[in-house]
Amino acid sequence: MQWNNRRFQPPAEDAEPVRNTPGAKLWYLLTTHVPRLLLANLLCTLFCIPVITIPAALCALQAVVLQYYRVGYGSSVFQTFWKEFKSAFLPKTLFTFLLLALPVGGWFLGSLIAVWASYALAGVLAVLALSTLAWLYPQLALLQLRPAEALRNALLLTAIESWRNLLLLLIELLTAAIIVILWPLSLLFLLVFLPVLPVVLLTAVTMPVLEQRLIEQAQPDGDPADE
Numbered sequence: 719m720q721w722n723n724r725r726f727q728p729p730a731e732d733a734e735p736v737r738n739t740p741g742a743k744l745w746y747l748l749t750t751h752v753p754r755l756l757l758a759n760l761l762c763t764l765f766c767i768p769v770i771t772i773p774a775a776l777c778a779l780q781a782v783v784l785q786y787y788r789v790g791y792g793s794s795v796f797q798t799f800w801k802e803f804k805s806a807f808l809p810k811t812l813f814t815f816l817l818l819a820l821p822v823g824g825w826f827l828g829s830l831i832a833v834w835a836s837y838a839l840a841g842v843l844a845v846l847a848l849s850t851l852a853w854l855y856p857q858l859a860l861l862q863l864r865p866a867e868a869l870r871n872a873l874l875l876t877a878i879e880s881w882r883n884l885l886l887l888l889i890e891l892l893t894a895a896i897i898v899i900l901w902p903l904s905l906l907f908l909l910v911f912l913p914v915l916p917v918v919l920l921t922a923v924t925m926p927v928l929e930q931r932l933i934e935q936a937q938p939d940g941d942p943a944d945e
Contacts, residue, residue, distance in 0.1 A: 759914035773814035781859035809865035
């Protein structure tokens with residue numbers, strides 16, 4: 719799998735101690751950077767309104783979360799958000815909608831065989847698409863990868879990280895269920911906390927794997943870039 723150095727270099731004057739475990743990082747993030755997370759959430763929701771910008775907005779939200787989750791500090795919320803939002807906009811959008819189109823294609827293909835086949839194939843491809851996106855967005859926000867390389871890594875991780883994929887799918891399905899069941903009240907949740915909370919939880923699940931497989935194994939010994 720391909721990798722490269724981190725995309726952001728936060729200012730040293732805002733440094734915070736680095737937390738070493740996923741649980742400690744998650745707790746620190748949720749207890750220290752709530753105002754910044756809420757601001758990033760609002761930006762993400764507003765930038766999602768044109769619909770076609772949803773992939774770029776979610777990647778931008780992911781970039782904000784990552785800088786605080788990994789090292790505890792970073793550039794301003796809007797600066798980080800906007801930089802990632804406009805980066806590789808077309809590939810991110812194209813790959814996202816292609817992945818989300820897989821279940822639809824599976825439905826039509828399965829319907830040529832039987833009703834049960836359409837449900838089964840669409841369900842399998844939906845799981846594949848959602849899991850792949852959960853691995854794709856952190857790579858695009860964190861690493862200097864070509865989108866095609868990040869997509870390849872995401873597909874490989876979807877194939878080998880089975881139990882983490884279950885956690886990712888559970889987070890995504892619970893988020894979707896809250897939006898649907900509580901509609902239109904969930905519109906308020908979208909403005910306040912709903913996009914950012916699942917992204918934080920997805921980050922806690924994916925980052926230990928990404929750091930081990932894409933960063934630590936490829937990082938030269940003694941390289942201070944990730945310290």
